[in-house]
Amino acid sequence: MTDAVTAHNLGKSYPGGVRALDGLSLTVRAGEVFGLLGPNGAGKSTTVKILTTLARPDSGTATVAGHDVLRHPDRVRRAIGVVAQRSGLDPMASGRDNLALQGRLFGVRGRALRSRVDDLLERFDLTGAAGRVVRGWSGGMQRRLDVAMALVHRPEVLFLDEPTTGLDPEVRGAMWAEIGRLATEESMAILLTTHYLDEADRLAARLAIVDGGRIVAEGTPAELKGELRGDAVHLELAKAADEPRARQAIGTVTRLREVSFDGRLVSARADDGAAAVPAALAALESAGVGVATVTVARPSLDDVYLRHAGRRFAA
Amino acid sequence: MTTLVSHTFWMTNRRLKVLVKQPAFVLILLVQPAIWLFLFGNLFRRVVELPHFGAASYLDYLVPGVVVMTAVSSNMWAGMGMLEEIERGTMNRLLTTPVARSAIMNAAVVEQALSTTVQVVAIILLGLVAGAEYPGGPAGLTVLTLAAILLGTIFSALSNTIGMLARQRETIIGINSMLLLPLTFLSSAFMAETLMPEWMRTVAAANPVNWALDAARAAMSTDPDGETVLIRGGWLLAAAVAMLLLSTRTFRAYQKSV
Numbered sequence: 001m002t003d004a005v006t007a008h009n010l011g012k013s014y015p016g017g018v019r020a021l022d023g024l025s026l027t028v029r030a031g032e033v034f035g036l037l038g039p040n041g042a043g044k045s046t047t048v049k050i051l052t053t054l055a056r057p058d059s060g061t062a063t064v065a066g067h068d069v070l071r072h073p074d075r076v077r078r079a080i081g082v083v084a085q086r087s088g089l090d091p092m093a094s095g096r097d098n099l100a101l102q103g104r105l106f107g108v109r110g111r112a113l114r115s116r117v118d119d120l121l122e123r124f125d126l127t128g129a130a131g132r133v134v135r136g137w138s139g140g141m142q143r144r145l146d147v148a149m150a151l152v153h154r155p156e157v158l159f160l161d162e163p164t165t166g167l168d169p170e171v172r173g174a175m176w177a178e179i180g181r182l183a184t185e186e187s188m189a190i191l192l193t194t195h196y197l198d199e200a201d202r203l204a205a206r207l208a209i210v211d212g213g214r215i216v217a218e219g220t221p222a223e224l225k226g227e228l229r230g231d232a233v234h235l236e237l238a239k240a241a242d243e244p245r246a247r248q249a250i251g252t253v254t255r256l257r258e259v260s261f262d263g264r265l266v267s268a269r270a271d272d273g274a275a276a277v278p279a280a281l282a283a284l285e286s287a288g289v290g291v292a293t294v295t296v297a298r299p300s301l302d303d304v305y306l307r308h309a310g311r312r313f314a315a
Numbered sequence: 316m317t318t319l320v321s322h323t324f325w326m327t328n329r330r331l332k333v334l335v336k337q338p339a340f341v342l343i344l345l346v347q348p349a350i351w352l353f354l355f356g357n358l359f360r361r362v363v364e365l366p367h368f369g370a371a372s373y374l375d376y377l378v379p380g381v382v383v384m385t386a387v388s389s390n391m392w393a394g395m396g397m398l399e400e401i402e403r404g405t406m407n408r409l410l411t412t413p414v415a416r417s418a419i420m421n422a423a424v425v426e427q428a429l430s431t432t433v434q435v436v437a438i439i440l441l442g443l444v445a446g447a448e449y450p451g452g453p454a455g456l457t458v459l460t461l462a463a464i465l466l467g468t469i470f471s472a473l474s475n476t477i478g479m480l481a482r483q484r485e486t487i488i489g490i491n492s493m494l495l496l497p498l499t500f501l502s503s504a505f506m507a508e509t510l511m512p513e514w515m516r517t518v519a520a521a522n523p524v525n526w527a528l529d530a531a532r533a534a535m536s537t538d539p540d541g542e543t544v545l546i547r548g549g550w551l552l553a554a555a556v557a558m559l560l561l562s563t564r565t566f567r568a569y570q571k572s573v
């Protein structure tokens with residue numbers, strides 16, 4: 001089977017000199033959920049815009065559902081569903097009208113369109129509000145409609161740019177279940193960008209971390225976590241002003257490696273976290289640095305992210 | 316081709332549904348030309364008494380003038396709608412669907428053409444109530460309406476082009492306030508060409524607003540002049556098609572900046 005998405009060496013600069021993508025390559029296999037993680041401005045949305053034919057890359061090539069995005073954008077558009085980071089609903093139209101128009105643009109019509117629209121409204125729990133103008137809907141309802149719109153024509157490849165940002169935990173859970181269902185039951189390939197590591201961990205079969213317009217790490221969540229040896233140790237200093245002294249003190253603790261500072265947060269790795277913590281605390285205490293919290297954990301995606309994007313993940 | 320027509324239809328339908336939900340806006344569309352008809356009709360009533368003006372009733376002369384001025388002034392704001400689509404994110408959503416790019420531009424222009432038609436009919440009826448006579452009959456009035464629609468298309472497509480390229484309301488506002496009055500007064504809208512200085516007549520000859528007036532006046536006179544109607548109408552049509560094609564080309568520039 002052909003890959004759902006291939007991107008090779010994509011480069012894009014915006015007027016004004018911002019280098020949004022700097023040689024980004026990735027592959028999404030047929031039927032898989034692929035997660036794209038990265039800090040603000042990393043280039044996630046730019047990647048999605050290029051793959052969905054909205055923007056043109058300055059360099060590089062890409063295919064979606066087997067079609068070249070530059071040479072056959074029309075074929076790509078017919079094969080994809082897109083949920084952009086910013087909603088694209090018609091605020092003055094009802095939910096039902098929004099869905100119906102989207103279907104018509106893809107050539108769905110008549111009875112098939114009506115039943116598809118009813119179906120999606122039902123599935124995303126929007127039937128009650130369907131006749132009302134979208135402008136008056138809550139943010140969560142609008143986001144669900146965004147996703148429903150992307151599905152109206154049963155796309156082969158689905159792009160979700162931060163689909164759950166701003167949703168309450170319950171709705172997010174329902175959205176996760178729905179995304180999982182699309183991947184398993186409808187074997188849709190899904191490229192998902194997210195700021196939530198738990199979301200990527202739970203949904204994505206493979207994921208990539210983007211930073212500065214290129215992929216800095218890629219693999220299954222288990223592979224990426226496996227790259228990190230030992231436990232993660234996180235300390236939170238009581239006062240940010242203590243940082244210089246804390247640096248010096250922590251530097252003497254040989255059991256800690258890969259130490260990084262981010263404001264009051266100190267992160268490090270240790271082969272045996274339980275033994276390293278007392279040593280670290282003792283060193284800090286003798287330097288007169290107060291510690292607010294200490295945690296020791298098995299490696300998480302958060303740590304993977306920290307290591308590759310060079311900073312702590314703050315959603 | 317059939318998808319282009321059907322996409323244009325559905326995209327127009329979408330815009331009209333929004334338009335009818337704004338009755339205040341529709342009302343303004345109708346009140347504005349009524350005010351102009353009243354103001355100019357009273358202000359310039361006696362210019363027909365000037366030698367060589369060439370018309371017996373200023374009201375008869377004024378109706379096509381107000382029609383073209385209205386067509387220009389309402390259509391030149393079309394670009395604001397494009398900016399709104401971009402800001403709302405609807406433009407980006409549409410551009411990732413198979414919708415024909417030209418359908419997006421066509422729909423904007425067709426919506427404008429429909430509201431222009433409503434405005435033109437309203438002006439014609441108002442003129443009738445005020446006592447204007449239309450010796451050219453229904454044929455003359457049809458030419459007047461078509462000329463207004465074509466003229467409107469030139470300016471709405473121009474405005475859409477500016478909106479897509481400049482992406483700023485201020486640019487549209489600036490260009491419009493700069494253009495409307497010169498375009499109107501460098502034409503025979505309110506003053507007979509015979510009374511214009513020589514240089515103005517030269518400029519007016521290249522002014523699409525004047526082409527529309529030439530066509531309309533030729534068709535609306537007691538002795539309609541089909542040749543002028545066809546030639547000026549042809550120019551208007553060519554300019555409208557060219558502007559529409561140009562406006563569709565702007566999607567390529569948009570793709571670079573999005």
Ligand SMILES: Nc1ncnc2c1ncn2[C@@H]1O[C@H](COP(=O)(O)OP(=O)(O)OP(=O)(O)O)[C@@H](O)[C@H]1O
Pocket residue numbers: 014015018019020038039040041042043044045046047085572573
């Ligand atoms: N239309 C644009 N014009 C100019 N610069 C842009 C445009 N879109 C994005 N950029 C810049 O390109 C870079 C990458 O932006 P992009 O939106 O792809 O980031 P992102 O990873 O999606 O970030 P976020 O997590 O905040 O959504 C940023 O520096 C951004 O400021």
Ligand SMILES: [Mg+2]
Pocket residue numbers: 044045046085161
């Ligand atoms: Mg983004």
